[in-house]
Amino acid sequence: MDEASRPVTISFIAESAGVSVPTVSKVINGRSGVAADTRARVEALIRRYGYRKPAPAQRSNLLELVFDELHDMWGVEIIRGVERVAREHQLGVVLTEFGPQRNAIRYWIDDTLTRRPACVVTVAQLGAEQRDQLRARGIPFVVFDPTVELPDDVPFVGATNWTGGRTAARHLIGLGHRRIGMIAGPEHVLCCRARQDGYRSALEAAGLPVESDLVVRADLTREAGHTAALDLLRRPRRPTAIVASNDLQALGVYQAARAVGLTVPRELSVVGFDDLPVAALVDPPLTTIRQPLTEMAETATELALALGRGDRTPQIGLELATTLTVRGSTAPPAD
Amino acid sequence: MDEASRPVTISFIAESAGVSVPTVSKVINGRSGVAADTRARVEALIRRYGYRKPAPAQRSNLLELVFDELHDMWGVEIIRGVERVAREHQLGVVLTEFGPQRNAIRYWIDDTLTRRPACVVTVAQLGAEQRDQLRARGIPFVVFDPTVELPDDVPFVGATNWTGGRTAARHLIGLGHRRIGMIAGPEHVLCCRARQDGYRSALEAAGLPVESDLVVRADLTREAGHTAALDLLRRPRRPTAIVASNDLQALGVYQAARAVGLTVPRELSVVGFDDLPVAALVDPPLTTIRQPLTEMAETATELALALGRGDRTPQIGLELATTLTVRGSTAPPAD
Incomplete structure (x- = not known):
């Protein structure tokens, strides 16, 4: 392999910028503790040499979609959005319904860590523990339409x-x-x-x-x-x-x-x-x-995949617009 | 080891047939994308030199559920039945919607042969070719509510x-x-x-x-x-x-x-x-x-898993009973 085609390493960027490897690592991972001008210099070099963060380990060509319980009325609309994006990326969708007693969550988290999916889209309520486990293994996840307040660093897609x-x-x-x-x-x-x-x-x-x-x-x-x-x-x-x-x-x-x-x-x-x-x-x-719902599911899946690729995403949380659909159940008052 | 007793390798077959190793591999594994005459030549060589496929890999703890297109109105009821049985067996469900142009079927069959799922439950119309490919790899499948006439040896679950x-x-x-x-x-x-x-x-x-x-x-x-x-x-x-x-x-x-x-x-x-x-x-x-629908999906999944375990099943095709639900839209005629 000649010099030009060799992948750019963190050490190469560090050496070129005249800073330490941990400093470059901090910039790449968006952490604090780097002076503004140093950060700018490192980022310029990253842009120039096209450094790409390596994936922690090979990810499978699966993604995970989890529900607490599937409801007739809106389950399919969500699933359809995820499936559409999965098809585009030729990914298989592992669909899990935790079920009435949420029994499945125990084995699901272990199996998911083993399966190393490209990402997780969760309509289910995952606890802080499960979120930490996914994070520790570098598996990105996005919460679909969160029903409870989440920490600021949890990516989500909701509606207005x-x-x-x-x-x-x-x-x-x-x-x-x-x-x-x-x-x-x-x-x-x-x-x-x-x-x-x-x-x-x-x-x-x-x-x-x-x-x-x-x-x-x-x-x-x-x-x-x-x-x-x-x-x-x-x-x-x-x-x-x-x-x-x-x-x-x-x-x-x-x-x-x-x-x-x-x-x-x-x-x-x-x-x-x-x-x-x-x-x-x-x-x-x-x-x-x-x-x-379908567009929200598509967006959640795209966002999770982008996080997995290490893409810069403009937003890690967003709400898609609701719209008024006027049909026959509203009219001016009688009197 | 002398020449004669050396195990025949895929590369040897490939070389003899004048094709690539992946092509031989495709023939051995029953995958698509090989011209009919090439397939015939490779198969003849395999027969001649007695290549033996290594024992099939362990089945994964996944099962596959496939739809042509998911419909709001009944998709979830089917999925729920499959999920219930999957939870009981702690299996992950890979859900695939082939989509409007059925694009996904091409990569789905290859991915499924690679994933080696415990079984396949198909609401989608699989062609004879796909059924043969699954059979060749020992992956049992059951057709959910067949909409067209199928050969007698195709397992199915329908309604009366x-x-x-x-x-x-x-x-x-x-x-x-x-x-x-x-x-x-x-x-x-x-x-x-x-x-x-x-x-x-x-x-x-x-x-x-x-x-x-x-x-x-x-x-x-x-x-x-x-x-x-x-x-x-x-x-x-x-x-x-x-x-x-x-x-x-x-x-x-x-x-x-x-x-x-x-x-x-x-x-x-x-x-x-x-x-x-x-x-x-x-x-x-x-x-x-x-x-x-939910019970039919449960039955189809149980049947597919039973076939995978090699259990004797009393029936490979069955119809579950429909029942009359009387509500408010029927009454004696007016006159």
Whole structure:
């Protein structure tokens, strides 16, 4: 091998820059403790000679996708996004559902460390311990739509939940609604808190009072949405529109409206969140905030692979835009 | 070691055949990408010199699940069944969607032969060539719900489609319907033919004439079901009940009924097929024939693993029972 084609080593860069090997290593790994001008000099040399960090060990042509539990309604949309990117890179996708008791997590982490996948995309809640184990073995991972607060250095892809909640309420305000109820999600689910705050923000911006008797908290199921909506609709000054925290809750609102004899959208407007395939199939078709699940999964996979290649990524956490999909469940208020 | 007793190597075969070592390796391992005459020449030399493949490598703790395309509505139910069995055996599931152009099939087969999975469960249509390649490497496979006729020696798990079609029509006959229409599925899809034959059989058994103007053929989508149902409902002697070939078609019937001003079930009864999660969520909830997709997937996985262990299996092909789920879309005819 002649001089020119020999791979550039850290020592070569160190020697050329007139600094120590640990200093170059610090620059490469983005660590602190290097003077700004030294860092600039080292980075210039890296760019010039094209040093590439070697992979810690050979990675397999697999990537891992993990769920706590697969849900009918959105599992496939996520899987499809991961599969599309995997095909592009000719990677196999190892799909693991930890299951109702999360039994599989124990053997999954060991098997994954052995399999040395190109990366991990996790819809499941991984604990700090599992994240450390992956890090220690140089296996990059990205959290899909985190439901709890994560340390700043954990890469993630989510959706603009706050903006989505705001858009839902603004759509109703634009139609002329003044008493807009909300079925909020569980308090510990981060995206639900964001959706609720977005709703409140829109009301405040429109100068509408945010009345606590307009918000009911419920689980993210149709049954819970049904109960919560009955509660809202039986109050003396019932809302003329309801924002649900997801599409399943919104379908529960449909049931409740029927039960108390209100026609959607003529007497009650309803907005969902997610835009699951079912939203277009119900009667009337549901106006909802679309969460781009497939695109989010594609982005998460691309990001994880980029981290694995050691690419510089502009962002390690990002939220993709939600959009309003207007269908048949919203209209101006009757009176 | 003298010349004669030296083991025959792949390089020796390659040299004798005038081809490369990788080509010989491909022939030995049953992979694609070798011209037919080259394959024949290499095989003849192998026979002549008695090359013996070293004992097949240990199977990995993976299993393969393949789809042509993942569909929202039933993909997850199948995946969940496979995952449940995989967890029990602590196996990883490599999930592959061949994709819209089935591009992935080319690298999937080679990667699978290399991965040596415990077994393959295929919802996708594998050709005879791929089945032969898996067989050549001793990788057992089971076809999930075959849509085309397969040779007798191909293991499969399906559902009792004929019985399901019959049950749907008998339910309506039992309610007093005499003019029962059917939206048949595409002619080339085996399960659709079975469903239609079951419908016809029930009518014949009840002494009802099977009139050709009561059957319309349509794709398995809501849109196609809508068009087909409009056609049926605008005929002079319209049916009082319609059996659809799947739930999506049935939702199209709902749309068509609304369009011509008929109320389901008071003026038109509707029966679907599959029992997708959406069936319980629509208004009125859909009466349908349940296909036990998750149980079918569990059974297919267990069968494939049993074949891999070399267990004696009582059956290599079986159909799980469909069941009638009565909800709100069927009632006695109005008159």
